Amino acid sequence: MKRKYWVILAMLFIVPGLMLTASCAKKVTAKPEAAVSKTDDSSKKAAADTSKPGDSAALTAREKFMKQDVNFAFDSAVLDATAQAILKDKAAWLKDNASAATTIEGHCDERGTVAYNVALGERRAEAAKAFLVNLGVPAAKMTTISYGKEKPLDPAKTEAAYAKNRRAHFVLK
Amino acid sequence: MVDSGNAGCRKTLAAKRAPLFWGIIIIGLLWTGMAFGAGNYDYIDINNPLLKKVPIAVPFFKSASGNGAESETAQTGAIMLSDTLSFTGYFKILDRGSFLVDAQKSDIAAPVFKGWTSVGAELLVTGGISLNNSQIEMELRLFDTYNERQLIGRKYSGNVKDIRVMIRRFCNEIMGLLTGSTGLFDSRIAYISSGSAGKEVYICDFDGYNPTQITHNQSINLSPAVSHDGRWVAYTSYAKGKPDLFIQNISDNRVSVVDKKGMVISPAWVPGKFELAASLSFSGDPEIYLLTGTGKVINRLTDSPGIDVSPTFSPDGNKMAFVSRRGGTPQIYVQNMNSGQAERVTFQGNNNTQPEWSPKGDKIVYTALEKGGGFNICVVGVDGKGLMQLTHAQGDNESPSWSPDGSMIAFSSTREGTSRIYVMTAYGADQRRLMSTPGQQSEPKWSPGVTN
Numbered sequence: 001m002k003r004k005y006w007v008i009l010a011m012l013f014i015v016p017g018l019m020l021t022a023s024c025a026k027k028v029t030a031k032p033e034a035a036v037s038k039t040d041d042s043s044k045k046a047a048a049d050t051s052k053p054g055d056s057a058a059l060t061a062r063e064k065f066m067k068q069d070v071n072f073a074f075d076s077a078v079l080d081a082t083a084q085a086i087l088k089d090k091a092a093w094l095k096d097n098a099s100a101a102t103t104i105e106g107h108c109d110e111r112g113t114v115a116y117n118v119a120l121g122e123r124r125a126e127a128a129k130a131f132l133v134n135l136g137v138p139a140a141k142m143t144t145i146s147y148g149k150e151k152p153l154d155p156a157k158t159e160a161a162y163a164k165n166r167r168a169h170f171v172l173k
Numbered sequence: 174m175v176d177s178g179n180a181g182c183r184k185t186l187a188a189k190r191a192p193l194f195w196g197i198i199i200i201g202l203l204w205t206g207m208a209f210g211a212g213n214y215d216y217i218d219i220n221n222p223l224l225k226k227v228p229i230a231v232p233f234f235k236s237a238s239g240n241g242a243e244s245e246t247a248q249t250g251a252i253m254l255s256d257t258l259s260f261t262g263y264f265k266i267l268d269r270g271s272f273l274v275d276a277q278k279s280d281i282a283a284p285v286f287k288g289w290t291s292v293g294a295e296l297l298v299t300g301g302i303s304l305n306n307s308q309i310e311m312e313l314r315l316f317d318t319y320n321e322r323q324l325i326g327r328k329y330s331g332n333v334k335d336i337r338v339m340i341r342r343f344c345n346e347i348m349g350l351l352t353g354s355t356g357l358f359d360s361r362i363a364y365i366s367s368g369s370a371g372k373e374v375y376i377c378d379f380d381g382y383n384p385t386q387i388t389h390n391q392s393i394n395l396s397p398a399v400s401h402d403g404r405w406v407a408y409t410s411y412a413k414g415k416p417d418l419f420i421q422n423i424s425d426n427r428v429s430v431v432d433k434k435g436m437v438i439s440p441a442w443v444p445g446k447f448e449l450a451a452s453l454s455f456s457g458d459p460e461i462y463l464l465t466g467t468g469k470v471i472n473r474l475t476d477s478p479g480i481d482v483s484p485t486f487s488p489d490g491n492k493m494a495f496v497s498r499r500g501g502t503p504q505i506y507v508q509n510m511n512s513g514q515a516e517r518v519t520f521q522g523n524n525n526t527q528p529e530w531s532p533k534g535d536k537i538v539y540t541a542l543e544k545g546g547g548f549n550i551c552v553v554g555v556d557g558k559g560l561m562q563l564t565h566a567q568g569d570n571e572s573p574s575w576s577p578d579g580s581m582i583a584f585s586s587t588r589e590g591t592s593r594i595y596v597m598t599a600y601g602a603d604q605r606r607l608m609s610t611p612g613q614q615s616e617p618k619w620s621p622g623v624t625n
Binding site: 126150 | 503526
């Protein structure tokens with residue numbers, strides 16, 4: 001048991017250490033535990049930035065971090081089960097990418113008054129941030145901003161569009 | 174001056190007006206009419222839900238010489254005046270085609286009243302124009318046709334390009350006499366208009382004329398609020414990357430910025446002071462704070478977890494209405510500024526926001542979300558009683574704002590599809606679009622003209 005303890009402890013220091021040096025250098029971004037699968041798509045994605053081709057899984061996770069929004073019910077900043085699951089993924093990614101800093105944007109659907117929606121959007125962003133802090137993500141890595149109803153994802157006036165627009169969206173700095 | 178021959182027909186009108194004529198009436202060119210004092214007349218009671226529009230005749234003004242340019246000005250001037258009055262929704266402008274009297278041949282200072290009462294006019298405006306190159310001299314008079322007396326008489330002179338200003342001044346006097354409040358026609362409306370890059374702050378005249386762009390930062394600008402002297406506009410802007418408060422001088426564009434952590438939104442000026450309230454979240458929770466006119470925090474006004482936003486002050490500054498989610502849903506509360514006690518005033522519906530306190534002090538207008546979806550403008554007494562819905566089933570109607578004299582309400586509406594600014598009387602009558610410019614217009618904030 002003591003040996004297992006040592007291994008875990010070592011990993012805790014070595015893995016972040018690797019990540020830190022890797023991210024700083026911006027030459028290798030391979031995650032030690034990720035199984036690299038080379039596909040045409042991933043090499044195209046790799047071509048889009050300066051990382052090496054063996055990073056497709058890392059890019060997918062990074063893209064997922066940026067593309068997958070947390071959604072909310074109308075007039076609410078409460079995180080339901082789905083929201084919490086998504087945030088857990090984001091927490092994991094942030095912890096794996098220790099140097100990454102993110103801005104959490106809070107958004108609302110178009111209904112309702114301008115000022116109130118800026119406030120509601122901020123509540124949503126702050127709720128997501130607080131949840132991540134509780135999962136161990138350092139607060140200093142995250143800033144929040146609200147855009148109220150000013151930047152909808154989907155301009156349609158349907159319930160489906162409204163649901164998409166009520167979101168916390170993560171942007172990497 | 175009383176014509177007893179018509180006493181029978183005039184009876185109901187005279188009875189309506191009886192309380193007015195207690196004192197000695199002085200008829201003269203410079204008599205102001207304000208001697209009646211507020212509340213002593215019932216020509217127009219804007220609080221009357223069964224308000225009948227007052228029929229008024231505004232014949233073409235009389236041209237002194239009859240020459241081309243002067244005659245044309247005489248006509249356009251009369252049309253400008255009747256359009257200005259018509260804007261309020263309180264007057265029925267009689268069709269000039271029905272007039273029996275030839276304005277060019279009559280005495281503008283001593284009209285033949287029977288010629289006007291017989292076409293149904295209760296009020297009459299006569300005008301006389303004398304135009305020399307670009308210098309204009311204009312005499313305007315308002316008459317009560319049934320009681321056969323002059324109510325207002327004014328003489329204006331100046332450059333003809335300022336004729337609209339002169340007409341508006343006279344109309345202000347008319348409104349002052351009839352409703353007890355002046356300033357409507359000098360007032361301005363600040364609003365937001367979207368363009369290719371973001372949303373900018375604009376200001377236009379009360380009737381939608383002369384839109385002027387105030388911000389040029391190609392960012393998102395929201396929630397303009399103009400100070401009571403008409404000189405400053407506060408607004409939320411993302412120009413620095415997050416929602417900050419900008420307080421801008423309208424004439425020289427000096428700006429103070431409040432960029433505290435979090436958001437700074439929904440500014441509202443304190444009556445009579447160079448101070449404003451706004452909602453700031455730098456403490457971690459949106460609360461309403463009092464700021465100086467240059468953006469320094471004075472103190473915190475609300476103290477409640479959850480969203481507190483959208484302050485608006487009573488005309489005496491002793492009370493503040495605002496939106497709070499402290500009860501679970503956004504509702505409107507009224508707080509006593511001295512005691513700090515807040516009481517809820519909206520109890521219908523789950524989403525009541527954007528309150529604006531009437532300049533008359535007695536009512537709060539706000540935006541309510543209906544059960545079936547759709548936003549509508551409602552009015553409630555400051556004690557929470559007397560709830561009335563003013564818009565119905567026509568798109569989303571939001572962001573109401575009182576005219577400085579409390580006689581009208583501006584608001585945004587999507588009833589035509591695109592969001593546009595509309596106006597209506599304080600009782601919800603005569604809803605019409607103010608203007609239509611490229612993009613979407615929203616968040617009108619009606620404010621007094623610049624005081625000199």
